Amino acid sequence: MMRDEDTPARRIAKLERIVEALVERLERTEEARGPSYALTRAAALLEREIIARNDDLERALTDLEAINAQLAQAHAAADEANRAKSRFLRAASHDLLQPLSAAKMFLSHLANLSTDARQVDIVSHLTGTIESAEELIGALSQIARLDGRSVRLDLVPLSLDRLFWRLGLDLQPLAVQRGVDLRFVRSGLTVESDPVYLRQIAQNLIANALKYTDGAKVLVGVRRQGDTAWLEVYDQGPGIADADRARIFQEFERLGHSDQPGTGLGLSIVQRATHLLKHPLELHSEPGKGSRFRVGLPVRVGLCAMRAPDRNRHQSDFPQALRGLHVLVVENDPAMRQAFDALLTGWGMTVRTVDSIRAARQALAVRAPDLVLTDYRLDGGETGIQTIRQLRADGHARLPAVLVSGDDAEAMAADAHALNVALLAKPVDEAQLQRAMCAALADVPRGVDAAVTICG
Numbered sequence: 189m190m191r192d193e194d195t196p197a198r199r200i201a202k203l204e205r206i207v208e209a210l211v212e213r214l215e216r217t218e219e220a221r222g223p224s225y226a227l228t229r230a231a232a233l234l235e236r237e238i239i240a241r242n243d244d245l246e247r248a249l250t251d252l253e254a255i256n257a258q259l260a261q262a263h264a265a266a267d268e269a270n271r272a273k274s275r276f277l278r279a280a281s282h283d284l285l286q287p288l289s290a291a292k293m294f295l296s297h298l299a300n301l302s303t304d305a306r307q308v309d310i311v312s313h314l315t316g317t318i319e320s321a322e323e324l325i326g327a328l329s330q331i332a333r334l335d336g337r338s339v340r341l342d343l344v345p346l347s348l349d350r351l352f353w354r355l356g357l358d359l360q361p362l363a364v365q366r367g368v369d370l371r372f373v374r375s376g377l378t379v380e381s382d383p384v385y386l387r388q389i390a391q392n393l394i395a396n397a398l399k400y401t402d403g404a405k406v407l408v409g410v411r412r413q414g415d416t417a418w419l420e421v422y423d424q425g426p427g428i429a430d431a432d433r434a435r436i437f438q439e440f441e442r443l444g445h446s447d448q449p450g451t452g453l454g455l456s457i458v459q460r461a462t463h464l465l466k467h468p469l470e471l472h473s474e475p476g477k478g479s480r481f482r483v484g485l486p487v488r489v490g491l492c493a494m495r496a497p498d499r500n501r502h503q504s505d506f507p508q509a510l511r512g513l514h515v516l517v518v519e520n521d522p523a524m525r526q527a528f529d530a531l532l533t534g535w536g537m538t539v540r541t542v543d544s545i546r547a548a549r550q551a552l553a554v555r556a557p558d559l560v561l562t563d564y565r566l567d568g569g570e571t572g573i574q575t576i577r578q579l580r581a582d583g584h585a586r587l588p589a590v591l592v593s594g595d596d597a598e599a600m601a602a603d604a605h606a607l608n609v610a611l612l613a614k615p616v617d618e619a620q621l622q623r624a625m626c627a628a629l630a631d632v633p634r635g636v637d638a639a640v641t642i643c644g
Contacts, residue, residue: 288614289594290526290527291318292616297530299312301534341464342382342601343380344380344382345379345380346378348376348377348410348417355390355391355408368401371405371407373410377487378488379485379486380486382465389457390483393455393458394421396455397421397423397425400425406424407421407422408422416486417484417487418482420480421482422478422480423478424477424478426475426476427477467483468483469481469482510535511536512537514539515538515557515561516548516552516561517529517540517541517542517560518545518547518548518562519543519562519563520543520563524563525543528561540555544567548562548575559587560587560589562590564593573591573604576589576607576609588628589609590625591612
């Protein structure tokens, strides 16, 4: 009992004794109740702790679901923006290529007519400017297609020798212009890949090597390691420093070589296409000595792929085999019709131009052409594929035809292949058009790597 006369020290001592007595009484009470009480109390405390933790977990899950919903919305918006960008680039590419195609064909016709050296030089410079614009538009279109997430792959057995033969025809003029000794080493191997995209990959790698190699050598070959055939491109260019190896695959990156031809998009296309095909891409380079790019391709043993044709085949046929022939041109764009008329007439052909399937059928009833050259996209939703099918159904089942398009060639490749029709991408190159027309007239079967021709 506390008294008023107690000192603070005595009061504290008494309180300590009281607390000790209470603790002792509590301990005796719990001992009397036995271990079941302690367990029950512990269980009650644990239950309260579990409930509290569950509440925390539910709040965390609710927050996570909200974050995931926001991320899904952002991802969907990004995908739609990417698809919209791809659609815009493809549509813009088509609309831009129409006037460029017409201008290029008019220049080709003018070059054939010109005898004045100054005029020829001006035409050459104008053609080069148009080709630079073509290359840029074509590269942007390829990137839009690869980023569009709707790419259809056609994995088939391919002869690397045949691929090298086609690449040699396409790239030898650039090698001559650059003063570079371009060589291909035959392998006899068959690999599995998409013919369109593999050709784009190899063409971009070789073109890149030619553009940055002055007066030296570029070697293209194959090294087999187990079930993988490594398509390798060697050059004796300036090489690439370690710090720049990631940069060279970025869009419009040219590592300070702004004076060299090109768009700076070739290696970006290569990286996207190899990733799409799951073909490994490697780079080995030493500054001052050159670079080696290589792409790993799955070897396919026992599968049949077309052999490389004779290099001299048809070479004497261009364009003499076309002289005197009658060609029906189906094109809805007036400038393109005039350009085709001027170019083909200059080759000694007689030309009839129309703008629709109905007009083409009327022209066919008057005079059957030796060959039909048709654009893919016509007015009123009509297409060049429909045009060829209709004309052949009108009693001309073996009518030779060439299809030209400024749209995504991949989307119509299957139909063109089924009709055994060469498909050329705008802007149309004069030499490619001649080859396609002569092949159609000769009824030469086109292999999987020739069903679609991508210009640029």
